[in-house]
Amino acid sequence: MFKTRVTELLGIQHPIIQGALGGGLSRAGLVAAVSNAGGLGLITSLNHATAGELREEIRKTMTMTDRPFGVNVTLLPTLRPVNYEEYFAAALDEGVRIIETSGRSPEPYMKMLKDAGAVVLHKIGGARHARSAERAGVDAVSVVSFEAAGHPLPDDVASSVLIPACVDAVSIPVIAAGGISDARGFVSALALGAEGVLMGTRFTISQECSLNPKAKEWLLQLGEADTMLVHKAINNTERVVRTEFARQVLEKEESGAPLEEVLAMISGDRVRNAYETGDISDALFTVGQVVGLVHDIPTVREIIDSIISGARDIIERLHASGVASA
Amino acid sequence: MKTRMTELFGIQYPIMLAGMNWLTTPKLVAAVSNAGGLGVLAGQQYTADKLREAIREIREHTDKPFGINLTLGVGARERIPIVIEEKIPVLNYALGRPPEIAPLIEAIHGYGGKVIGTIAMLRHALRSEQLGADALVVTGYEAASHSGNVGALVLVPTIAEAVKVPCIGAGGYADGRGLAAALALGAEGISMGSRLAATQEAEVADTVKQTWVNSSEEDTVIDPAFDGINCRVLRNDAANKLLEKKSFPLFDAISAGMHMKGALGLSWGQLLTEANRLRKQATGIGGGQRGLASAMRFAVGSRLFSKATTGGDPVNGILMMGQTAGRIKDIPTVAEVIERTVKEAEDILQTMNKQFAS
Numbered sequence: 001m002f003k004t005r006v007t008e009l010l011g012i013q014h015p016i017i018q019g020a021l022g023g024g025l026s027r028a029g030l031v032a033a034v035s036n037a038g039g040l041g042l043i044t045s046l047n048h049a050t051a052g053e054l055r056e057e058i059r060k061t062m063t064m065t066d067r068p069f070g071v072n073v074t075l076l077p078t079l080r081p082v083n084y085e086e087y088f089a090a091a092l093d094e095g096v097r098i099i100e101t102s103g104r105s106p107e108p109y110m111k112m113l114k115d116a117g118a119v120v121l122h123k124i125g126g127a128r129h130a131r132s133a134e135r136a137g138v139d140a141v142s143v144v145s146f147e148a149a150g151h152p153l154p155d156d157v158a159s160s161v162l163i164p165a166c167v168d169a170v171s172i173p174v175i176a177a178g179g180i181s182d183a184r185g186f187v188s189a190l191a192l193g194a195e196g197v198l199m200g201t202r203f204t205i206s207q208e209c210s211l212n213p214k215a216k217e218w219l220l221q222l223g224e225a226d227t228m229l230v231h232k233a234i235n236n237t238e239r240v241v242r243t244e245f246a247r248q249v250l251e252k253e254e255s256g257a258p259l260e261e262v263l264a265m266i267s268g269d270r271v272r273n274a275y276e277t278g279d280i281s282d283a284l285f286t287v288g289q290v291v292g293l294v295h296d297i298p299t300v301r302e303i304i305d306s307i308i309s310g311a312r313d314i315i316e317r318l319h320a321s322g323v324a325s326a
Numbered sequence: 327m328k329t330r331m332t333e334l335f336g337i338q339y340p341i342m343l344a345g346m347n348w349l350t351t352p353k354l355v356a357a358v359s360n361a362g363g364l365g366v367l368a369g370q371q372y373t374a375d376k377l378r379e380a381i382r383e384i385r386e387h388t389d390k391p392f393g394i395n396l397t398l399g400v401g402a403r404e405r406i407p408i409v410i411e412e413k414i415p416v417l418n419y420a421l422g423r424p425p426e427i428a429p430l431i432e433a434i435h436g437y438g439g440k441v442i443g444t445i446a447m448l449r450h451a452l453r454s455e456q457l458g459a460d461a462l463v464v465t466g467y468e469a470a471s472h473s474g475n476v477g478a479l480v481l482v483p484t485i486a487e488a489v490k491v492p493c494i495g496a497g498g499y500a501d502g503r504g505l506a507a508a509l510a511l512g513a514e515g516i517s518m519g520s521r522l523a524a525t526q527e528a529e530v531a532d533t534v535k536q537t538w539v540n541s542s543e544e545d546t547v548i549d550p551a552f553d554g555i556n557c558r559v560l561r562n563d564a565a566n567k568l569l570e571k572k573s574f575p576l577f578d579a580i581s582a583g584m585h586m587k588g589a590l591g592l593s594w595g596q597l598l599t600e601a602n603r604l605r606k607q608a609t610g611i612g613g614g615q616r617g618l619a620s621a622m623r624f625a626v627g628s629r630l631f632s633k634a635t636t637g638g639d640p641v642n643g644i645l646m647m648g649q650t651a652g653r654i655k656d657i658p659t660v661a662e663v664i665e666r667t668v669k670e671a672e673d674i675l676q677t678m679n680k681q682f683a684s
Contacts, residue, residue: 158477160498179479
C-alpha cells in the first residue's frame with residue numbers, strides 16, 4: 001500500500017497506472033490483471049470499431065475484476081470520423097467511472113463526464129497544457145515526457161525537468177508517464193513531485209499482454225538508445241523501435257510525400273497484425289526509452305509488487321546510509 | 327549526507343559543479359567547495375600558464391577538495407602536465423580516446439588524485455570504468471551542452487546498474503527533488519551546471535544570469551549546428567541563424583580560427599596542428615570522428631559561446647543551456663543552493679517513507 005492523492009482519487013492500492021496501449025493490446029485480460037494487482041488498468045476505446053464493441057470489452061473486464069479500471073478516449077484526429085460522445089456514453093453507461101482523455105482538451109465533454117460522476121484524467125506534454133487541463137476541470141494530469149512511447153510533445157522536455165515543471169504549474173495531482181519501469185523510476189518520479197506513475201512499455205512486456213511472445217523476446221534485446229521519434233512532421237510525435245522500416249517511414253514523412261502514403265505505412269491494421277504475429281518487418285513498434293531497462297517478462301502482479309517492495313527498499317537504504325536524517 | 331560520492335572525494339554533500347567553459351571561475355569553484363560540494367573549474371578556457379595561476383587561486387580561497395575539467399583533444403596536451411604538477415585533487419575529463427585517457431588516469435592516481443569521466447552513453451561508461459575512472463558523470467538528454475538522446479530517468483539507472491564505480495547524475499537537476507530523484511535511480515550524487523552558475527558568486531554578466539531565471543524548460547534546442555556534435559543551447563537569434571544555415575560558410579570558420587589562435591595563444595603551426603587534430607578527434611557522443619565541416623563548426627561555435635558568456639551577450643552569442651533553466655527562479659548564494667538542495671532531498675525522502683501505510 002503506497003498512498004498518494006492519486007490512490008485516493010482512483011480508489012486503488014498503489015499509484016501505478018497501465019498506459020492505454022494501441023494495436024489492440026489494452027484488452028480485458030491485461031486491464032483486469034493490473035487492477036487486480038492494485039493498480040489501474042485502462043481500456044483503449046478507439047481500438048474498438050464501435051461503441052458497442054467497447055461495451056462488450058468493458059463487460060468482459062468486469063467479469064474479471066471487481067476493482068476500478070478506466071477507459072481511455074483519445075481525441076486526436078483520426079482517419080475515420082469518430083463520435084466521441086458515443087464512446088464516453090458507452091463507458092459511463094456500463095458503469096466505468098474513471099475516464100482518461102488525451103490528444104486534445106477534454107473541455108467539450110467535461111460537463112457530460114462530471115454530471116455522471118466520473119473522475120477525469122488527462123494526458124499532457126507541457127506545463128501550459130497542465131494549466132489549461134486544470135482550468136477545464138480534470139482531476140489529475142498525466143505528464144508525457146520525452147522518454148515516453150506514445151506522443152511526447154515536440155518540445156522534447158525530459159522527465160527530470162518536465163515532471164517538477166508540471167507539478168509546480170497545477171495544484172491537482174500529477175502522474176508521471178515516460179521512462180518508468182521499476183522501483184527506481186517510481187521513487188524518482190515521486191521524488192520529483194509526481195503522485196503516481198503510468199507505464200506502457202513495462203506492461204506491454206508482461207505475461208498478460210496479448211503481444212506475440214516473439215515480439216516480447218525481441219523487445220528484451222533492445223537498449224535504451226534503440227528508439228527514435230517519428231511523426232513529428234504530422235504533429236503526432238511517437239517513439240518507436242529504430243528499425244529499417246521506421247527509418248523508411250521517417251524518410252517518407254520528411255520528404256513531404258502525400259499524407260495518404262505515410263498513413264498507408266502506419267495503418268492500425270498493420271500494427272495489429274505485427275503485434276499478433278510478431279513480424280516486425282513492416283510495422284512501427286511503439287516503445288519508450290525505458291525498453292532498455294526491461295530485462296524480463298513477469299506477470300503484472302510481479303511487476304507491481306516488485307515496484308512497491310523495491311521502492312520501500314530504496315527509501316530505507318537511502319535512510320540507512322545517512323542520506324536522510326531520521 | 328553520506329554517499330559513495332562524498333566518501334570518494336572527501337566532501338560533505340553529494341553535489342558537484344559542472345566544469346562549464348567561460349562560466350566557472352576560481353572564485354565560484356572555491357565557493358562550491360567551501361559550501362561542502364565539489365567545485366570543478368573548466369581548464370579548457372585557460373592557456374597552460376593561466377591554468378596554473380587559476381589552480382593556485384582556487385587554493386588561496388579554499389582548502390577543500392576541488393576538480394579541474396579537461397576536454398581531451400584541442401590544447402589538452404599542454405594543460406595535462408599542469409594539473410599533474412599542481413597535484414589537483416580531482417580531474418574530470420570529457421571526450422578523448424583510450425591512448426590519451428589511460429596514461430592521464432595513471433598519472434593522477436600516481437599522486438593519489440581521483441578521476442571522473444563524463445559520459446552520455448553506456449559504451450563510453452563501460453570504457454571509462456575499464457580505463458580506471460573512479461566515478462562517472464552520467465549526462466542525460468536534458469543537460470546543457472553535449473549529450474546523447476536518452477533522458478536522465480532512463481540513462482542514470484542504465485549506467486548505474488552496468489558499472490561498479492559511483493555515478494553522478496547530470497542534466498535536469500537543480501534542486502532537492504532532483505537530488506532525491508537521482509539517488510533513487512542509483513546515482514550517488516548530482517552535478518549542477520546552470521543552477522550553480524545562476525548564483526551571487528558566479529562571475530558572469532547579469533544578462534546571462536537573468537536569461538536562466540527567465541527561460542522556461544521549452545526554450546532550448548539541441549543540434550549539431552553549433553559546434554559539430556549534438557549540443558543543447560538557448561534557442562535565441564544566434565542559434566536560429568546557425569540552424570538555418572544549410573551550407574557551412576568558410577569565411578566564418580577562418581575568422582573563428584583566428585579568434586581561437588588568439589584566445590588559446592597558439593602559433594600558426596600550432597593552430598594548423600590543432601585544426602588537424604580536431605578534425606580527427608573522436609566525437610565521443612555519437613562515436614566516429616569529426617569531419618572537416620564539424621571541426622569548422624566547432625571553431626565558429628567556440629567563438630559564439632564565449633560571446634554569450636564572457637561577452638555577456640546571450641542574444642547574439644550562443645549560450646549553452648539545459649532544460650533545467652526552467653527550474654531556475656532566483657539568484658541565491660552558492661551555499662544557499664547547496665543547503666536547500668540537501669534539506670529538500672532529505673524532507674522528500676522522509677515524506678515518502680510515511681507514504682507507505684503499514
